[in-house]
Amino acid sequence: MSTVGKAVSLLELFTLDEPEIGLSDLARKAGLDKATARRLLMALANHRLIEQEPQSRRYRLGAGLSRLARIRDAHFPFVRVAAPVARELSLETGETVHLSEFSAGALLTVHVELSAKANRVNVDVGQILPLHGTASGIAFLAASRLQVVSAYLEKPLQAFTAHTVTGPDTLAKAIAFAAASGYSRSSQGYEEGVHSIGAAILGADGQPIGALAVASPISRVDDAVAANQGAAAVKAARLIAARLTGEA
Amino acid sequence: MSTVGKAVSLLELFTLDEPEIGLSDLARKAGLDKATARRLLMALANHRLIEQEPQSRRYRLGAGLSRLARIRDAHFPFVRVAAPVARELSLETGETVHLSEFSAGALLTVHVELSAKANRVNVDVGQILPLHGTASGIAFLAASRLQVVSAYLEKPLQAFTAHTVTGPDTLAKAIAFAAASGYSRSSQGYEEGVHSIGAAILGADGQPIGALAVASPISRVDDAVAANQGAAAVKAARLIAARLTGEA
DNA sequence: AACGATGGTTCAAATAGTGAACCGACAAGA
DNA sequence: TCTTGTCGGTTCACTATTTGAACCATCGTT
Numbered sequence: 001m002s003t004v005g006k007a008v009s010l011l012e013l014f015t016l017d018e019p020e021i022g023l024s025d026l027a028r029k030a031g032l033d034k035a036t037a038r039r040l041l042m043a044l045a046n047h048r049l050i051e052q053e054p055q056s057r058r059y060r061l062g063a064g065l066s067r068l069a070r071i072r073d074a075h076f077p078f079v080r081v082a083a084p085v086a087r088e089l090s091l092e093t094g095e096t097v098h099l100s101e102f103s104a105g106a107l108l109t110v111h112v113e114l115s116a117k118a119n120r121v122n123v124d125v126g127q128i129l130p131l132h133g134t135a136s137g138i139a140f141l142a143a144s145r146l147q148v149v150s151a152y153l154e155k156p157l158q159a160f161t162a163h164t165v166t167g168p169d170t171l172a173k174a175i176a177f178a179a180a181s182g183y184s185r186s187s188q189g190y191e192e193g194v195h196s197i198g199a200a201i202l203g204a205d206g207q208p209i210g211a212l213a214v215a216s217p218i219s220r221v222d223d224a225v226a227a228n229q230g231a232a233a234v235k236a237a238r239l240i241a242a243r244l245t246g247e248a
Numbered sequence: 249m250s251t252v253g254k255a256v257s258l259l260e261l262f263t264l265d266e267p268e269i270g271l272s273d274l275a276r277k278a279g280l281d282k283a284t285a286r287r288l289l290m291a292l293a294n295h296r297l298i299e300q301e302p303q304s305r306r307y308r309l310g311a312g313l314s315r316l317a318r319i320r321d322a323h324f325p326f327v328r329v330a331a332p333v334a335r336e337l338s339l340e341t342g343e344t345v346h347l348s349e350f351s352a353g354a355l356l357t358v359h360v361e362l363s364a365k366a367n368r369v370n371v372d373v374g375q376i377l378p379l380h381g382t383a384s385g386i387a388f389l390a391a392s393r394l395q396v397v398s399a400y401l402e403k404p405l406q407a408f409t410a411h412t413v414t415g416p417d418t419l420a421k422a423i424a425f426a427a428a429s430g431y432s433r434s435s436q437g438y439e440e441g442v443h444s445i446g447a448a449i450l451g452a453d454g455q456p457i458g459a460l461a462v463a464s465p466i467s468r469v470d471d472a473v474a475a476n477q478g479a480a481a482v483k484a485a486r487l488i489a490a491r492l493t494g495e496a
Numbered sequence: 497a498a499c500g501a502t503g504g505t506t507c508a509a510a511t512a513g514t515g516a517a518c519c520g521a522c523a524a525g526a
Numbered sequence: 527t528c529t530t531g532t533c534g535g536t537t538c539a540c541t542a543t544t545t546g547a548a549c550c551a552t553c554g555t556t
Contacts, residue, residue, distance in 0.1 A: 003513065003543075004291035007252040011316055012295065019323035023534055033515045038535070043252035047260065048351050057534060061320035063351040066358070068259055069317030070374050072309035075267035079314065103296045103311045110314060126315045207302075251512070251544070271503055281546045286504070305503060 006032060007040040011049065011061065016124070020058040078210060079111050082201070082240045086113045086212055089236040093214050093229050096121045100129055100136050101210040107136050110210075121194050121215040132157045132171055133164050135186035135198030136211035142178035143200035143208035149175065163188040183230035187218060195221045197229040199237035203244065212237055254280060255288040259297065259309065264374050268306045326458065327359050330449070330488045334361045334460055337484040341462050341477050344369040348377055348384050349458040355384050358458075369442050369463035380405045380419055381412050383434035383446030384459035390426035391448035391456035397423065411436040431478035435466060443469045445477040447485035451492065460485055 001009075013021060013029050021029070027037035041059055044050040048064030073080060082099050090097040090113035100107035107129040114120060131137035131152060141149050157166040165171050165186075178184035184198040195218040203209040214229045221229075249257075261269060261277050269277070275285035289307055292298040296312030321327065330347050338345040338361035348355035355377040362368060379385035379400060389397050405414040413419050413434075426432035432446040443466040451457040462477045469477075 002287070002291045003251045004255040004288055005294060007255070008292070008295040008297060014316070014319055016319055016322055019319060024532080034534080035516090035536075036514060039250070039513080040252055043250045044256070046253060047256040049256060060323065061316055063320075063349050063356065065313060065317045065320055066349075067351060067356055067374070068262070068309055069313045070358075071262055071264055071267060072311075072313055074264055074374065075308065101311045103299060108296065108311050108315065110311060125318055272501085282503085283505075283547090284545060287544080 003040070006030065006036070007044055010037065010040055011044065011065075014061050016126075020053060020056070020060045022056075022058045026059060078244070081243045082210075082212070083111050083113075085236050085240050085243075086111060089113075089212070089214065089232055090115060092232055093216075095214050095216040095220075095229070096123060097212060097214050098123045098136070099210065099212050102140060102208065106130060107134070107140060107211060115216075119217050119220075121191075121217060123215060129190065130158065130160070132166075133160050133186070133190040134213065135184045135189075135196035135215075136213040137198070138171070138174050138184035138186060139178050139198035139200040139213075140208050140211045142175045142184060143202060145207070160190045161188050161192050163192075165189055181230060182234040185226055185230070193218050195226075197226060197233050199230075199233040201237045201244075202241045209244075212240070251288070254278065254284070255292055258285065258288055259292065259313075262309050264372075268301060268304070268308045270304075270306045274307060326492065329491045330458075330460070331359050331361070333484050333488050333491075334359060337361075337460070337462065337480055338363060340480055341464075343462050343464040343468075343477070344371060345460060345462055346371045346384070347458065347460050350388060350456065354378060355382070355388060355459060363464075367465050367468075369439075369465060371463060377438065378406065378408070380414075381408050381434070381438040382461065383432045383437075383444035383463075384461040385446070386419070386422050386432035386434060387426050387446035387448040387461075388456050388459045390423045390432060391450060393455070408438050409436050409440050411440075413437055429478060430482040433474055433478070441466050443474075445474060445481050447478075447481040449485045449492075450489045457492075460488070 009030050010026060013026060023038055024034060026041070027034040030037060041050050045052060045062065048062040050059055051062040052059050078101055079099065086097045086099050094115060094117060096115045097113045098109055099111040101110045109123060109125055109127040109129060112123045112125055114122065129137055131141055141152065153168045153171065157171065159166050165174060174184065182199065186196045186198065188194060194215055196213045196215045198211050198213040200208040201210045201212060212233060214233055257278050258274060261274060271286055272282060274289070275282045278285060289298050293300065293310065296310040298307055299310040300307050326349055327347065334345045334347050342363060342365060344363045345361045346357055347359040348357050357371060357373055357375040357377060360371045360373055362370065377384055379389050389400065401416045401419065405416070405419065407414050413422060422432065430447065434444045434446065436442060442463055444461045444463045446459050446461040448456040449458045449460060460481060462481055
């Protein structure tokens with residue numbers, strides 16, 4: 001791996017659950033020598049991508065990341081625009097809604113609106129969703145160019161649960177359904193007990209840039225509920241697209 | 249410079265004004281060879297810190313940055329904690345209030361509460377404030393260790409308006425005033441017609457981590473108003489510091 | 497068709513990265 | 527008190543990664 005890749009891997013070790021990590025721990029987790037880890041951390045710290053707590057000497061993510069993220073968000077305000085719409089959709093359906101953005105061949109969860117109900121689906125921001133195992137991914141594929149889809153179908157499809165669709169033909173059918181109805185449906189394809197309805201969000205050029213999904217405990221969903229959620233999800237996805245392209 | 253440093257420099261070339269840049273341009277600006285720049289960009293893209301626009305082939309900051317920034321902000325909630333206090337201060341003074349966080353030798357504006365008045369000062373989130381030209385910066389310097397201040401005073405001070413304090417002695421006096429009274433005062437040091445009162449926000453270790461400022465059209469401020477704003481700003485800054493360190 | 501850009505690729509040469517061994521400090525246990 | 531095992535941090539000989547000139551292919555202009 002490149003030196004830069006190693007440095008970024010260090011950044012990626014920090015999570016919501018573990019936002020501060022010591023040097024030895026960091027080196028162990030990254031599979032790097034302590035000296036190497038420290039040199040990389042120093043390079044990152046010089047640019048404020050990493051900060052060191054003066055007392056505990058532990059490391060944490062730096063303010064430079066917030067700065068860069070702000071520049072990106074100002075130019076590409078996906079979350080800013082989409083989050084309020086996702087919130088509305090969550091209130092309307094009473095279920096958890098999550099937003100994902102396409103990046104490097106998969107969907108990256110960038111925002112979550114949790115259901116108010118006690119029995120709800122929990123999704124973490126930052127989670128990476130495969131295109132074939134989730135409703136979001138299938139909706140995204142259905143909105144993609146055929147060329148992209150067939151290229152994706154040629155690669156082996158990993159199974160995440162006993163219900164994950166791994167057959168190219170079955171997946172193609174799910175995609176066809178999504179293309180026809182505007183929304184996709186996936187039952188326990190990624191997590192046991194979770195039912196999802198997905199809809200793609202299109203950019204100005206008509207290509208999909210991300211997706212949103214309504215995720216419910218499977219016990220609360222039947223065909224009628226799914227159809228309602230689908231219609232609402234499509235409406236929300238269109239509203240986001242319209243706002244992103246300045247058409248509303 | 250380390251390879252990692254070079255890669256991060258590439259990220260730092262993206263600004264609010266120029267959020268998408270082509271390969272050759274990027275290499276030129278960073279002083280790198282095209283091949284090197286591309287290799288670094290690919291390493292960054294693998295971790296979603298950089299994205300490439302498929303059509304134009306230009307590069308932009310990636311979604312991974314938003315992800316990391318969100319993790320940081322969740323743990324180090326400067327804006328989340330400080331924004332409501334800034335809002336109160338804005339309502340109390342009737343003027344625009346802006347929050348900045350120290351990063352890489354300058355203050356980065358991270359939040360703004362605009363005055364409700366028609367004639368108000370406008371500040372943009374993301375703006376970088378010099379330490380010597382703004383009330384926020386002077387307040388920050390006044391709260392910093394002497395060693396940091398004298399190092400800063402040794403470097404030449406850029407003038408932004410005809411009123412910018414560029415003499416080290418004059419600046420030292422302004423810093424001394426701020427150290428004594430708790431708040432700083434700057435008239436038209438960064439923008440013509442703008443008067444600012446600044447106060448530093450201290451972290452758990454007593455070192456300043458940022459600052460807030462009340463910015464008014466100069467026509468609305470006299471010594472009495474400034475003193476009132478100063479007292480209010482100091483109170484707000486202390487409240488934020490207390491909440492950040494879990495003491496309130 | 498010729499030009500001057502662009503993005504992207506190759507490979508020998510050279511520089512930058514690596515990691516075992518080391519240090520001092522601290523904390524827990526014997 | 528004296529281990530023993532951490533921790534963060536540093537050094538330096540060895541080596542693998544990075545580098546960049548020269549090279550395409552492509553695009554839009556002249």
